[in-house]
Amino acid sequence: MSALSKSKKTFPQIPDPAPLSGPVAISSNFCGGNIVHTATIVESPTKCRVELNVDQDPYTELEDTIHSQWFYFKGSLMDPILGGPNKGEEVTVDYVITNANRVAFPSAWPGSSVCVSTNGKKSWERKTKTDYDKAEGTLSWQHVHRQYEEGTYFSFFEPYTLDRHIDLVDRCRATRGVNVSVIGRSLENRDIELITVGTGPLKCWINHRQHPGETQAEFFAEGLLTRLCGLDDFGAVDGLAHKAREAFTFYIVPNINPDGSANGYLRTNAGGANLNREWATTGDYEAPTLERSPEVYYVLKKMDEVGVDAFADIHGDEEMPFNFIAGAEGCTNWGPRLQGLQGAFLGAYCRTNPDMQKEVSYDPEDPNGANLAVCSNQIATRFNCLSITLEMPYKDCYTCPDPERGFTGGRCARLGMNIVDAFMHVKDWLRSEEPFWENLGEDDQYIRPKEEWEGKATMMGQE
Structure with a gap:
């Protein structure tokens, strides 16, 4: 019998990743990465909403819980053939973590700001307009993606790989x-x-x-x-x-x-x-x-x-x-x-x-x-x-x-x-x-x- 099967609690399940679509590709398939891309809602060729879930740690038997809150992922513009913007266009993306109220410490979100790197992780800044909506249970921020960037990474804190x-x-x-x-x-x-x-x-x-x-x-x-x-x-x-x-x-x-x-x-x-x-x-x-x-x-x-x-x-x-x-x-x-x-x-x-x-x-x-x-x-x-x-x-x-x-x-x-x-x-x-x-x-x-x-x-x- 697994440890999880011993628990009397019911834990929320993380949805399967969404298929590749829209102007922005989401990836966390690298060391320390964590995010599940659940949906992209395209509002126009240069504006979209990307919905995400923070993935979970394995079940912790002693505490009878599943922890989560760390996230770290990359957002990249798609090629025009696959739905990305035309050459020279910018894309404004509203990133929304939709399960922010179901992480280990949801009370930590007020006052938090997402870390962002637009130069291939060489340096990090803060998204000072990060917003936690307690009623909706979401953490959100906006980013303007530009072509030919080295890669835009977002995380809870600066990663140490x-x-x-x-x-x-x-x-x-x-x-x-x-x-x-x-x-x-x-x-x-x-x-x-x-x-x-x-x-x-x-x-x-x-x-x-x-x-x-x-x-x-x-x-x-x-x-x-x-x-x-x-x-x-x-x-x-x-x-x-x-x-x-x-x-x-x-x-x-x-x-x-x-x-x-x-x-x-x-x-x-x-x-x-x-x-x-x-x-x-x-x-x-x-x-x-x-x-x-x-x-x-x-x-x-x-x-x-x-x-x-x-x-x-x-x-x-x-x-x-x-x-x-x-x-x-x-x-x-x-x-x-x-x-x-x-x-x-x-x-x-x-x-x-x-x-x-x-x-x-x-x-x-x-x-x-x-x-x-x-x-x-x-x-x-x-x-x-x-x-x-x-x-x-x-x-x-x-x-x-x-x-x-x-x-x-x-x-x-x-x-x-x-x-x-x-x-x-x-x-x-x-x-x-x-x-x-x-x-x-x-x-x-x-x-x-x-x-x-x-x-x-x-x-x-x-x-």
Whole structure:
């Protein structure tokens, strides 16, 4: 019996793709692509409406749900013989995602803007007039297609492809003092790579992209590795990064979910497992297992082998227009030490990069109420260490807005570079037996965050 057949829920079905017709061809048959073209309504030779559905991840047994929200596709003008425009004509297309109200987080659409590239994915901008119609359940935007463009791509956030991942890993492998190893394979037999940098006694782990549609995470990894390995045009490691490599050994997993990334999923691996709920057994649901979540199984096995003194799990958040961290407040070992470490770490991060802030995050879990199947909670408890989940927005960043471009992959990479500063700030306290928290400065004090912020109701379409 399949996992889906065990569910008592009825899930909406995605229609079959529409036949090729009209002035614009829609394609998502590439790495990370996701969309189903359901209809084209031609209003005139140079105006049409293209209707789309976001395709679904595989069924997730533990949560008894089907996730979806990531989309990434290409729109191309058809040849005149096949219904495309005549030479020199432009075509105005109204793109409409008709199942936008049936995705994982429909409340995330207000304030969102679609990413678009018209130069073959070399650069990305925002469709600032993206509209979510709550009554109709649609997400829509307009684009004028011009002949001889390199290709127009649309996505939920800037894609980070497996080709780019391979190039990043290869550059690390070619760098002196950096070790790249394969610690396991995914369900579809892709490599789970671990990049080790530094020779210090402190073990710092940073995992990325448990949720494959959160591509922000791998841009973050690229920035982090660029700084630690000297991968930029100068080919040199800066002074602080050099000291970090002496203080820490960094264990970096740039993409823990390569199958979901290749298949264009939002939150799951190839078998439908939400990896960020696979770090401990839940009831009679055993996790992690080689059959369901080998990606987590192999990484956790390696963590147990080498140890962890500090940890960050890197994500993107669909709804909140902030960069923020979620901590270990609900773990049984939460107390002055972990609270002091988290406060000082976040204080240093904010001073280094104003895209980070302290006040807004998920409401902290109740004392002793942590879900240990969530990665950062499991690591905080298992290793009694500083352990955080870091989230970046799909939307524009509320604290440092840039409406035309929104929050970008480049800014994710900068946050990746700057996490080195935050870890260096707390390095002497990570395993200290002294009550360091009693002497922290004002900027390093822990602030209990909350999910509410001024202007939230307006941005989220609640007014």
